[in-house]
Amino acid sequence: EPEVTQTPSHQVTQMGQEVILRCVPISNHLYFYWYRQILGQKVEFLVSFYNNEISEKSEIFDDQFSVERPDGSNFTLKIRSTKLEDSAMYFCASSEPTSTPIFGPGTRLTVL
């Protein structure tokens, strides 16, 4: 069964450093998403991406965040200068136009 994969599974970084979280969506999917979940809290929408551009972004997704689809398979989330409060599980998801999003296993980001 096709699945969304994410790397790394756990990323530890120092405050102020840049991180790139990587996702490989399901190959025939066209819509891509990033969500995050701070420990014990709800799953929060960050951004949706379609046709090589951002479709929608939340208030969380400020200028420190960016997304890219650098090639035909990867979908990345970059945080330019990490803050302590960026520590969370980051989930990538992808979907076809009328299907439900399928989530990856997540990347745990720890900012020290």
Add this chain to the structure above:
Amino acid sequence: DQQVKQNSPSLSVQEGRISILNCDYTNSMFDYFLWYKKYPAEGPTFLISISSIKDKNEDGRFTVFLNKSAKHLSLHIVPSQPGDSAVYFCAASVKTSGTYKYIFGTGTRLKVLA
């Protein structure tokens, strides 16, 4: 602005009994609702969905009910099994800028006791 709310953070149910998880929403533009199940250290897994044109959708032990006038949906699990123990998120979607945006609730931790 909490558009999707799950007011019960946790629920314990005996094995074999019914589990009822509730979700309320505020945005009348939502037209599609989903339930996801999440185990620790894993991503959310899609469980069941319902379109706003229906009031019930059933899939095996799982049934989702939608009451549009009350802006309320519920997930029934019958019979509950220990393997159902997980965090359950409801999500609602609305089409914006050509894509669907999915808003998640805060989750309900279900514990099924053997």
